[in-house]
Every structure is written in structure tokens, then in C-alpha cells.
Amino acid sequence: QVQLVQSGAEVRKPGASVRISCRTSGYTFSSQWLHWVRQAPGQRLEWMGRVMPSGDNTVHAQGFQGRVTMTTDTSTRTLYLEMGNLTVADTAVYYCTRNWQGPFDYWGQGTPITVSS
Amino acid sequence: IVLTQSPASLSSSPGESATLSCRASQSLSITYLTWFQVKSGQAPRLLLYGASNRAAGVPDRFSGSGSGTDFILTISRLEPEDFAVYYCQQFASSPYNFGQGTKLEIK
Numbered sequence: 001q002v003q004l005v006q007s008g009a010e011v012r013k014p015g016a017s018v019r020i021s022c023r024t025s026g027y028t029f030s031s032q033w034l035h036w037v038r039q040a041p042g043q044r045l046e047w048m049g050r051v052m053p054s055g056d057n058t059v060h061a062q063g064f065q066g067r068v069t070m071t072t073d074t075s076t077r078t079l080y081l082e083m084g085n086l087t088v089a090d091t092a093v094y095y096c097t098r099n100w101q102g103p104f105d106y107w108g109q110g111t112p113i114t115v116s117s
Numbered sequence: 118i119v120l121t122q123s124p125a126s127l128s129s130s131p132g133e134s135a136t137l138s139c140r141a142s143q144s145l146s147i148t149y150l151t152w153f154q155v156k157s158g159q160a161p162r163l164l165l166y167g168a169s170n171r172a173a174g175v176p177d178r179f180s181g182s183g184s185g186t187d188f189i190l191t192i193s194r195l196e197p198e199d200f201a202v203y204y205c206q207q208f209a210s211s212p213y214n215f216g217q218g219t220k221l222e223i224k
Contacts (some may be wrong), residue, residue: 038158061212103151103166
């Protein structure tokens with residue numbers, strides 16, 4: 001069965017960087033876009049961007065370009081999100097999800113990132 | 118494409134029906150409109166795609182309709198587990214925005 005399993009919670013100070021992961025299984029890794037979506041406390045879901053495995057073709061939402069890096073490792077079927085220059089506003093739960101010409105059907109369990117001094 | 122949901126919150130009782138609205142800032146093919154259910158501490162759950170097709174395991178009391186810029190999620194015969202936050206999302210064009218959500222609360 002399809003599974004997306006994310007890494008654990010992270011705590012960082014403002015200005016720091018963080019890297020989280022999303023390990024996938026149960027489907028052909030290179031066949032689907034992989035996306036990052038975040039939800040800050042009390043806020044709506046926010047799409048951050050997507051990456052296609054095997055080539056790392058990426059599309060970022062405005063506001064994340066230049067500060068966020070999305071990569072994949074096809075040998076381990078893992079998606080990564082790296083964010084730099086963190087601020088308190090980046091405190092959120094970060095989700096990975098997938099799609100290809102269809103809905104975002106499977107989601108990771110979420111990785112909380114807390115940015116606090 | 119900006120999605121605007123209404124109402125922001127809705128109070129209903131188990132057994133009643135609830136109607137949630139999602140309006141797009143420009144015409145959107147029904148193919149690219151989805152609805153998600155989000156409960157506290159859980160990942161989003163895909164409910165409906167193509168605006169009216171239920172995802173696997175979603176009970177038939179959830180139904181969707183709409184076209185153009187106006188889409189509706191109807192939940193009939195509300196069960197206690199249905200009280201959650203519901204989001205619409207479009208994936209027709211990047212950025213794949215979500216609406217601001219409708220919180221369905223128990224009256």
C-alpha cells in the first residue's frame with residue numbers, strides 16, 4: 001500500500017535552517033509529483049511547491065522561492081525539504097503529499113517545525 | 118486562482134445536513150476541484166475529487182456538486198466523526214491553493 005512517512009518534530013531558533021524528510025513506498029516513485037504543504041496554527045493549508053523525482057524538476061510557490069529547496073533521493077525513495085533563514089512565521093506542521101494529473105491522494109503524517117528564540 | 122469558502126464556521130447537530138460552499142476567483146474545471154477533511158492532529162484526508170467523486174472509503178453521505186466558479190460540499194445525516202474543518206483545493210494551475218476552510222461544529 002502507498003505510504004508516506006515523515007521525519008520527526010524539529011525545533012530551531014530564528015535564522016537557522018532545517019531539513020525534513022518524507023520516505024515513500026508502495027508505488028512507482030518517479031511517476032508522481034511530490035508536494036510540500038504546510039499549516040501554521042489557526043491558518044489554512046498552504047501549498048509550498050512540488051518536485052518530480054528523477055530530475056528534481058521543481059515549482060515553488062511565490063514567497064518560498066530562494067529560501068526553500070525540495071529534492072529527492074531515488075535510491076531511498078525519499079523527498080526532502082530544506083528551509084533556511086527561519087522565522088517565527090515558519091512555525092507550522094509540514095506535510096508531504098503526491099499527485100499526478102489527479103488529486104492529492106496520499107499524505108504523510110506531518111512534521112511539526114517550531115521556530116522560537 | 119483564489120478559493121473563498123463560506124461560511125467560515127457552521128454549527129449543526131448530528132443527523133442534520135450541512136452545506137459548505139467554495140467559490141473560485143475564475144472558472145475552474147470540475148476535474149481540478151477537491152475537498153479535504155482535516156481533524157486536529159491529523160493529516161488532511163481526501164474526501165471528494167473532480168468535485169463530486171468520493172475517495173476510497175468515504176461514505177455516501179458526502180456529496181459534491183458545482184461548476185464554473187461555484188462548488189458545494191453537502192454532508193447529509195451528520196455523524197459525530199464528521200465535525201472537523203473542511204477545505205477545498207484546486208490543482209488546475211500553480212499555486213495549488215486551498216480555501217480558508219469551513220469549521221463544522223457540533224451545535
